[in-house]
Every structure is written in C-alpha cells, then in structure tokens.
Amino acid sequence: MLSFFAVVAFAATLEAPLPPVEVADARNEVAGLQIQRLTDMAPSEELAYFLGPNRQVGEGGPRLRSARARLRSLAKDPAYEVYRTIDDRWLSCMAEDAERFPHLRAVIDAKLLIARSLYSRHQTPSRSSVAAAYERIRDLRRTFADLSIVEGRRVVFAASSDRLAKSGERAFGRAAVRRLLDQRASDFEVLGERGSRDAHRDLGAALATGASTFYFEGHGSSSRLDYRELHYKKLAKMLAARAEIAETPTVLVLAACRSHNFARNLYRELDRLAPQAPKPVLIVPEESGQDYLKDVFGSELLRVDLGVGVIGGGQLRFAFSNPRNGLSIFVPDRDNHATQIL
DSSP states (O other), X not given: OOOHHHHHHHHHTOOSOOOOOOOOSOHHHHHHHHHHHHHTSOHHHHHHHHXXXXXXXXXXXXXXXXXHHHHHHHHTOTTHHHHHTOOGGGGGGGTTOGGGOSSHHHHHHHHHHHHHHHHHTTOOOOHHHHHHHHHHHHHHHHHXXXXXXXXXXXXXXXXXXXXXXXXXOEEESOHHHHXXXXXXXXXXXXXXXXXXXXXXXXXXXXXXXXXXXXXEESOBOSSEETTTTEEHHHHHHHHHHHTTTOSSOOEEEEESTTHHHHHXXXXXXXHHHOTXXXXXXXXXXXXXXXXXXXXXXXXXXXXXOTTHHHHHHOBXXXXXXXXXXXXXXXXXXXXSOEEEOO
C-alpha cells in the first residue's frame, strides 16, 4: 500500500489536464471511456486525481483547504481498503448511465460510494456485489429525488454561538441561512442558543411534536454538536421518539466539521436503541473535506455554502445535479439500512 506521502507526491505532479476524450457519437461512449481511463490508474492515483485541483471544465468539487488536508481526511475512511480491492473492470455496470459520468472525477466518486456501501454491509467486492451496490444507490437516488428538505416542513434551527471573523460581533449561525429557511419553511423556529439550559429539551419537544427538519450550523466532533454539547446518543433518543409520530422522513442538515463521523455514530445508536424506527435522512459536509474551513466560523461569504445549495433547490434532486455543493447525503434503504448516495 502506498504511503500517504506517496499519494501527496503524486498529487503534486498533476499539473496538466489529461488529454480530452474524443467521443464519436453517443454519451454512453464517454462513460465507457472514462471507466477505461480509470483501469490505467492505481487506486492511490485515482484518489489523488479526485482530490486534486479541478482538471477539466465542469468537473466541480467543493472549495477545500488543500490536497494534503483532503488526503489526510480520506485516508481515515475505513472504506478505503475496500476501494483498493475493487477491480475497475467491474464498473462496466455504470456505463449505461452516461449523463452521470461526463468526467473522470464523477466515476471515481461513484466508486467511492460503492466502496462505502459494501463496507457498511460487510460485503466483499466482486463483479456482482459492485453491480448490486451501484443499482441500490441509483434506485435510492430515484426514490428520494423529490424529497423536500425545507418547503412544506416544520423546521427547527440551532447553531453554535460564535464571533464574526471581521466585525467581532456575536453570531448565532449565518443570517443568510436563517432567512432562507424562514422564507421557505411552512413553520420555522430558531431554538435557544447553546448556553440555554432548556436547549435540549426544546429540540426534543420540537421533534416530538412534528418538526421534520433539524438544521444545525456550527462546530462539531464525532460525538457531539456544539449545541450545549448535544451528544449523538441524546439526539438518537429524540429521533426514536419522533419516529412514533413521523409521517415523512426526518431530515437532519448538520453543517459541522466531522459530522460524517457523528452521522455514523448516530445511525449505530439508532440501530441499538430502536432498530425498527425509520432512519433519518442526513445531509453533511463531503467526506474528504471534514476540516475544509478556511475562515472563522460565522463568516457570511467564505464558509462553504452547505445548505444553501440544497435549500435553494428545495429537493434532493438539486443536490444530485450540482457537483460543487460539497455535500454527502445518507438515506435509509428498503431494509432501513443507512446508505450514502452522494
């Protein structure tokens, strides 16, 4: 296995764009050729390309700190070992979905999703398991494409209380996000700041009485959100109670660092606490950019625009169609197993 430093060294060599792919006719040939290009690269080279600067027009990618920081974050992903054992020739199952793979980065992203799906189910990569994982992800995207995130929903908002980078003024999340939520939600409530003794009680009461979207913006760790130290075990109890009255999927938007790990811990706790309760939909920052922030929390412009890209479209389909949103999305499959689909 190549070391992290070897991968970084390779990333530094990617200065020139790859030669453009000449396509004679159908778009499915584009997808097929992208997959063919992948078979000529080692797994470490694929990820270095995926996490490096944009190479071709339209390839997208969030505004992240550096290739080194992204590689360090992705190296901690336990599904990476599964990724390394997937034979790229098994990705031929994706060739028919030409519109999804206009560039190499999209193919690598799909391979990462397949690896995480196999890892979470303790499945060994093979031609058949890779094809089944891809089909599962594709079907879930179709199923949840029209799911509303904010519109027609009762939304509760909470955030870390921090100081704006330039003015030094106290900020409770970003005003621009709160305004959008207020305009689009059927009912919008800003919960008390993190210092409030009633913060957790208010959130639990809102979820138990019909709030269907919880939007958090602020600091976080793998075990807690910086909202009066909201632990994933406590949030799992609130969600289990809401599941008894929920008519639509609960949506959690967690605009916090390391919320990928928080999400996985939350799902595991829900499996332990209430395995039959419907799993929530989780929207979090992209896996490889968990520590991507360049600015002090609270800046109106520099922080990656998690949430606004989704809220602006109103439905999950808009997140799927925007390659620059920097999001990852988890949804429950038909067996109530949390599956990453973006």
